[in-house]
Amino acid sequence: MHKYCLxxxxxxxxxxxxxxxxxxxxxxxxxVETGHTIDSMRLPPPVILEN
Numbered sequence: 001m002h003k004y005c006l007x008x009x010x011x012x013x014x015x016x017x018x019x020x021x022x023x024x025x026x027x028x029x030x031x032v033e034t035g036h037t038i039d040s041m042r043l044p045p046p047v048i049l050e051n
Contacts, residue, residue, distance in 0.1 A: 001013065001023055001041075002014075002015070002041050003038055003039070004040070005030060006038070007037060010030050012026045012027060
């Protein structure tokens with residue numbers, strides 16, 4: 001999951017090991033502090049290679 005601000009450069013993602021709940025909490029905190037609009041998109045699932 002990737003969340004980002006439509007009004008500034010703020011962003012948060014689960015790509016670095018952060019949980020979806022933590023990313024959502026960070027997005028809410030950014031909105032409360034700034035009033036900026038947050039949007040999100042799902043990251044593609046990891047590719048599993050089978051030998």
